Amino acid sequence: MKRSISFLTFAAAGAATAAPAMAADLNVAFDIPKLSVAEYHAPFVAVWIENPADSTAAGTLSVWFKPNHEKWLKDMRLWWRKAGREMTIPADGVTGATHAPGPQKLTFSAAKGPLKDLKPGQYTLVVEAAREAGGHEAVRVPFTWGKPGKPATAKGAAELGAVTVSVK
Amino acid sequence: MKGLKTRLLAAAALGAAVLAPAAAQAARNWVLPSTTTLSGANAWVTVDAASSDELYFPDLRPLRIESIQVLDSDGQPVQPQSPAMGKFRSTFDVQLTKPGTYKIASVSISVMASYTENGEVKRFRGSGEDFAKQVPAGAADLKAIRTLARSETFVTRDKPTDGALKPTGQGLELVPVTHPSDVVAAEPATFKLLLDGKPAADLEVTLMRGYEHWSGKPSAELKVKTGPDGAFKVTLPGRPVVDQRQLPHRRDRPRRPAAAARRDGGDARHGCSGRRWRRSPSPGPGPAAGRRRLQRQLHRRDRSPAALDLKQLVIPAAAKRRAGTQGRPRYAGPWVRGRLRRPG
Numbered sequence: 001m002k003r004s005i006s007f008l009t010f011a012a013a014g015a016a017t018a019a020p021a022m023a024a025d026l027n028v029a030f031d032i033p034k035l036s037v038a039e040y041h042a043p044f045v046a047v048w049i050e051n052p053a054d055s056t057a058a059g060t061l062s063v064w065f066k067p068n069h070e071k072w073l074k075d076m077r078l079w080w081r082k083a084g085r086e087m088t089i090p091a092d093g094v095t096g097a098t099h100a101p102g103p104q105k106l107t108f109s110a111a112k113g114p115l116k117d118l119k120p121g122q123y124t125l126v127v128e129a130a131r132e133a134g135g136h137e138a139v140r141v142p143f144t145w146g147k148p149g150k151p152a153t154a155k156g157a158a159e160l161g162a163v164t165v166s167v168k
Numbered sequence: 169m170k171g172l173k174t175r176l177l178a179a180a181a182l183g184a185a186v187l188a189p190a191a192a193q194a195a196r197n198w199v200l201p202s203t204t205t206l207s208g209a210n211a212w213v214t215v216d217a218a219s220s221d222e223l224y225f226p227d228l229r230p231l232r233i234e235s236i237q238v239l240d241s242d243g244q245p246v247q248p249q250s251p252a253m254g255k256f257r258s259t260f261d262v263q264l265t266k267p268g269t270y271k272i273a274s275v276s277i278s279v280m281a282s283y284t285e286n287g288e289v290k291r292f293r294g295s296g297e298d299f300a301k302q303v304p305a306g307a308a309d310l311k312a313i314r315t316l317a318r319s320e321t322f323v324t325r326d327k328p329t330d331g332a333l334k335p336t337g338q339g340l341e342l343v344p345v346t347h348p349s350d351v352v353a354a355e356p357a358t359f360k361l362l363l364d365g366k367p368a369a370d371l372e373v374t375l376m377r378g379y380e381h382w383s384g385k386p387s388a389e390l391k392v393k394t395g396p397d398g399a400f401k402v403t404l405p406g407r408p409v410v411d412q413r414q415l416p417h418r419r420d421r422p423r424r425p426a427a428a429a430r431r432d433g434g435d436a437r438h439g440c441s442g443r444r445w446r447r448s449p450s451p452g453p454g455p456a457a458g459r460r461r462l463q464r465q466l467h468r469r470d471r472s473p474a475a476l477d478l479k480q481l482v483i484p485a486a487a488k489r490r491a492g493t494q495g496r497p498r499y500a501g502p503w504v505r506g507r508l509r510r511p512g
Binding site: 089 | 205206207208209210211324326327328352
């Protein structure tokens, strides 16, 4: 687990220094709301790209879960059906530990992972959260891959706050 | 947090409905896993198996544990764990030690026979093995009906596989063309029926929904016919996310004709019948926004304490009370309802 976290941060740091050869990076910012509930567990979160035409997954960018709690990965049910169940978990540069509530910022390098082979075009970024003893929510944000564009935002209601996606 | 939409209850129901012998129309055999989608090692399901009039409502008899056949993702038999036979249902657990799709089935062969022994007509009813033991080999006037009943369900850990889905070539069998773990509500799915390993053409297939006991009015059954290759295609409807009738102050409630509403004391303008008479139809702009938010939350079926902000539940009521003091008729209990009834 530890190893894959450092890998994730390395990937993020690498994105800043490594010269982006072709396209820009994908920035994803979202909020995990602080909830006053009796039993709180940090949510499992999957960040993935969807093809808008047929709603299939075009790549998994990031998955946060608790080690030895793979049993609950399936609760991120859209991602699990479309991409998660095909993956080997843990996955280097993709899986990591859950995060505490608060603003989250992720940067995905265009030179790495699923973005490396992603053809320019219209896509949907999905942030899906599932919380133990809590709810489930998926927020979809459309974006255009291939050239820098304006940030797009969609709001979650319960498990996720505002999700902003920008290509820079 | 359960993936309700895509659970394979429909497929299990389908197995039960299709493959139960036609004679036993009332009671249906069913095998119901606690979940159909699992992830990670140490994956277990617990399974109920019973025969009852209503699907998944055990009130008649359990299925025999000996009739249970579990195949792992390689098609190898697996022993059910912790089996127990109760009054109305049998239960057992299955550990999914391998990734892939497991098949859990109840398969029983029963024989009904009549024959003549020493000039007396005798009857036999029981399992296939008992038939061989109890009925003499050279029985005269032997008439026998052999029934093979099969109820199947599928459970997948991680990636779906096909190893357990191979037909045995005995009796009527369902062969998934669309993988059972890929059946999604509102998307077409294809299955194939085989009779003794050969395509079962021109058969009528009935699909029914389980868990209908408390629904008041059972959902309509789907009926399709198999083609010449034994295949049939079906689009399973999704269950409505929230029963709209349970929503407080529903906005899309069908408006009743004014006359009908007036007759039983309701207010047609606010789409509210006499039986659910409301004293203050519009609690004002502020709380209405909160109410709409609550409605949206309820509509998403997110009923976790966090999602369902309890404060919002309280505010409209308080606002209504305030509105009551500002000139609107104040609710004084159901006994004054008659006075408020409009003439005509």
